[in-house]
Amino acid sequence: MRTKQLSTFFFLFTLVVLFALPESTSAASYVNNNQVYTYEIMEQDIKELAQAYPDLISYKVIGKSEYGRNIYAVSLGKGTSVVQVNGSHHAREWMTTMVNMNMIDQYANAYKNGSSYHGYNVRSILNNSKIWFVPMVNPDGVTLQQFGLKKFPSSDHAAIKKMNDGSMDFRRWKANAKGIDLNRQYDADWNNICCSPGRPYFKNYPGPRANYAKETITMVDFTNKTKPEMVVSYHSSGEILYWDFHQTGSWYDRDHALAKYIGKTTGYSLVYPKGYQSGGGLTDWFISHYKRPAFTIEISPYVGETSVPLSYFSSIWNENKTIGLYAANEGHKLFLTKYNPVKAAATKKVNDAFLASKSLRPYHTSNLKTTADIKATTSFISLYNKTGSLIKTAEQSLPGLTKSDRDFLSQYIVEAKSRKLDAARFIDAVYVGDQLLEQKGRFASLINQNKIDDNFVVQYNAMSSSINKAEQVMSRIYGSQYRQLTRDKYISPSKIARESVIYEVSRYNLLKIIEKELNNEQLEQIEERFAVLERLEDRSVQIKEAGNKLYPGKYPDHPEIEEQLVTLRDSLIQQYKEIVGIDETVFFQEIEQLYADYESLTTISSDLSILDSIYHAEEQVTFIDESSLDAESKVLYDEAIIKLSELSTFKEVVLLGEEILVLQGEIEAGQSDEQKLALVNEKQQLFVEKISILVNESIKQLLQETYSIQ
Ligand SMILES: [Zn+2]
Numbered sequence: 001m002r003t004k005q006l007s008t009f010f011f012l013f014t015l016v017v018l019f020a021l022p023e024s025t026s027a028a029s030y031v032n033n034n035q036v037y038t039y040e041i042m043e044q045d046i047k048e049l050a051q052a053y054p055d056l057i058s059y060k061v062i063g064k065s066e067y068g069r070n071i072y073a074v075s076l077g078k079g080t081s082v083v084q085v086n087g088s089h090h091a092r093e094w095m096t097t098m099v100n101m102n103m104i105d106q107y108a109n110a111y112k113n114g115s116s117y118h119g120y121n122v123r124s125i126l127n128n129s130k131i132w133f134v135p136m137v138n139p140d141g142v143t144l145q146q147f148g149l150k151k152f153p154s155s156d157h158a159a160i161k162k163m164n165d166g167s168m169d170f171r172r173w174k175a176n177a178k179g180i181d182l183n184r185q186y187d188a189d190w191n192n193i194c195c196s197p198g199r200p201y202f203k204n205y206p207g208p209r210a211n212y213a214k215e216t217i218t219m220v221d222f223t224n225k226t227k228p229e230m231v232v233s234y235h236s237s238g239e240i241l242y243w244d245f246h247q248t249g250s251w252y253d254r255d256h257a258l259a260k261y262i263g264k265t266t267g268y269s270l271v272y273p274k275g276y277q278s279g280g281g282l283t284d285w286f287i288s289h290y291k292r293p294a295f296t297i298e299i300s301p302y303v304g305e306t307s308v309p310l311s312y313f314s315s316i317w318n319e320n321k322t323i324g325l326y327a328a329n330e331g332h333k334l335f336l337t338k339y340n341p342v343k344a345a346a347t348k349k350v351n352d353a354f355l356a357s358k359s360l361r362p363y364h365t366s367n368l369k370t371t372a373d374i375k376a377t378t379s380f381i382s383l384y385n386k387t388g389s390l391i392k393t394a395e396q397s398l399p400g401l402t403k404s405d406r407d408f409l410s411q412y413i414v415e416a417k418s419r420k421l422d423a424a425r426f427i428d429a430v431y432v433g434d435q436l437l438e439q440k441g442r443f444a445s446l447i448n449q450n451k452i453d454d455n456f457v458v459q460y461n462a463m464s465s466s467i468n469k470a471e472q473v474m475s476r477i478y479g480s481q482y483r484q485l486t487r488d489k490y491i492s493p494s495k496i497a498r499e500s501v502i503y504e505v506s507r508y509n510l511l512k513i514i515e516k517e518l519n520n521e522q523l524e525q526i527e528e529r530f531a532v533l534e535r536l537e538d539r540s541v542q543i544k545e546a547g548n549k550l551y552p553g554k555y556p557d558h559p560e561i562e563e564q565l566v567t568l569r570d571s572l573i574q575q576y577k578e579i580v581g582i583d584e585t586v587f588f589q590e591i592e593q594l595y596a597d598y599e600s601l602t603t604i605s606s607d608l609s610i611l612d613s614i615y616h617a618e619e620q621v622t623f624i625d626e627s628s629l630d631a632e633s634k635v636l637y638d639e640a641i642i643k644l645s646e647l648s649t650f651k652e653v654v655l656l657g658e659e660i661l662v663l664q665g666e667i668e669a670g671q672s673d674e675q676k677l678a679l680v681n682e683k684q685q686l687f688v689e690k691i692s693i694l695v696n697e698s699i700k701q702l703l704q705e706t707y708s709i710q
Pocket residue numbers: 089090093183234235236
């Protein structure tokens with residue numbers, strides 16, 4: 001058992017030393033942590049430090065102990081706001097003096113080097129504020145605990161020994177050398193302090209009245225004189241943190257927040273008193289008297305009624321090394337608040353608005369994983385509204401400030417507004433998107449009624465403009481992925497619904513234009529319009545095929561609508577034919593005549609007028625509705641098409657022949673080059689190819705002779 005304990009201890013000790021090494025050798029050091037830290041050593045260190053950093057450190061004797069030892073206060077820093085750190089109210093807790101002294105030593109060194117100290121800007125903090133250390137409140141007690149009676153007048157030995165229950169072992173001594181517990185001496189519910197031994201004793205005796213011991217009086221006077229914003233009082237042991245002494249409301253919240261931070265930094269547990277709280281401590285008095293924060297920090301794992309072993313110091317220091325700077329920094333903030341309450345109030349309002357605006361963002365960004373998350377929940381809307389009113393309140397708090405304060409705080413309001421605007425854009429998009437989906441639903445049922453008319457087109461156009469509007473609104477959403485998700489939810493299905501009838505509507509619109517022009521006998525563009533209509537009909541089929549490949553079933557055929565469009569088209573074609581006098585029978589006869597003319601051609605030059613007739617015939621054939629022909633007319637139509645095609649070839653051959661004649665003329669006139677000769681050859685070859693298609697041998701011969709091509 002004993003062996004195991006020893007080896008465990010040795011192992012822990014090794015670890016501590018290993019981990020402590022870089023820290024303890026990294027900075028110039030005046031304080032030696034490897035010795036029992038006495039009053040005399042402290043006194044020496046204080047003097048050395050003040051000499052080493054004359055601009056930064058000063059000290060004074062603020063009072064005397066019951067046995068005439070000096071109670072030192074050491075100031076570190078140049079600023080106007082003040083905080084206090086103290087140690088060794090209790091004799092056996094002298095390691096807390098080491099914590100105080102190391103803070104002075106390390107912070108001064110970091111200040112001199114201009115380096116940050118574990119994340120704290122030491123120069124800035126110590127330029128703004130001053131830390132008053134009282135590293136050893138109870139020098140008599142510490143001396144008694146460390147040396148026993150030998151440093152005290154022999155006339156008092158018996159009395160002191162009696163206070164120690166007759167023991168000569170003073171390692172458990174806690175009080176001052178007069179047997180008064182200094183941290184039960186302050187005027188904070190002093191009459192109700194628990195567990196008094198009723199007489200001077202090595203611990204727990206609160207004295208005959210509050211503020212009786214010289215050391216306590218010294219601390220109260222000094223504290224009243226320096227008026228620190230915050231007090232940190234170091235004790236041992238137990239790794240716990242006292243901070244609560246009857247605070248309420250925002251006062252409680254402020255101190256609780258600071259305590260939580262210290263708890264987090266040190267790893268020590270916050271003490272939450274339930275019911276009765278024993279007072280009498282410096283921090284109890286300070287909290288209740290000044291209504292400012294104060295903390296009693298119990299360093300070290302619990303070690304019982306004795307001093308903390310030196311081997312613990314390095315990890316204790318590591319836990320507490322930034323607490324002095326934290327206190328100074330927070331103290332400075334409290335100082336500023338107090339001396340400019342208008343600014344502090346405005347700062348709080350701006351900060352509230354800013355924080356609220358920041359908390360809006362997840363609702364329209366990181367919370368959105370799928371399209372189902374795209375919504376404006378009631379909590380989002382209410383936070384949005386709250387942010388709006390907080391921004392308004394914050395803005396109203398600015399006019400009383402100086403320009404620079406106003407400018408500073410305005411930046412945060414600007415950012416809060418910008419974040420609120422981002423949220424507003426999302427909420428708008430959801431609102432517009434939900435409306436769009438409703439409209440899409442109504443439009444889909446209209447499509448299912450299978451009736452295309454003017455109302456259908458009106459609804460279609462309304463749908464289109466809603467989509468455009470929604471796209472505009474959604475284009476302003478913060479963050480491309482959330483913008484895309486919102487589009488996926490609202491725009492895509494709406495667009496599919498619209499596109500499923502886009503060509504039906506286009507054709508309907510075009511037919512309506514044709515109808516109007518026919519009614520007004522405006523015929524200039526009619527033929528062109530019918531050609532466009534034909535292209536739209538083809539495209540209509542293609543887009544449905546392509547669409548269904550991408551989104552199967554989303555682009556259904558609408559046979560009844562199709563039928564309405566075809567009927568309308570055919571009736572318009574009929575109307576046009578009647579107006580321009582196209583009679584199909586006459587037309588077929590014309591083709592017949594034309595072809596007969598062609599067969600009877602004897603000289604090309606005498607009857608090139610047939611070319612004009614061919615052009616005319618080609619135009620008219622477009623307006624014969626093949627589907628409306630009866631069987632007999634269909635036969636005629638097919639024949640006419642064959643004849644027309646042969647007439648077309650005839651036309652091409654003649655035109656080719658004319659070109660060849662021109663080229664040959666130029667060559668004969670001496671305007672000859674290789675390129676031109678090649679061109680003539682090429683055209684002649686083409687001429688021969690084309691002419692072979694013609695069926696009438698005598699015409700072939702005639703053409704060849706006319707253009708001298710064999
Ligand atoms: Zn203590």
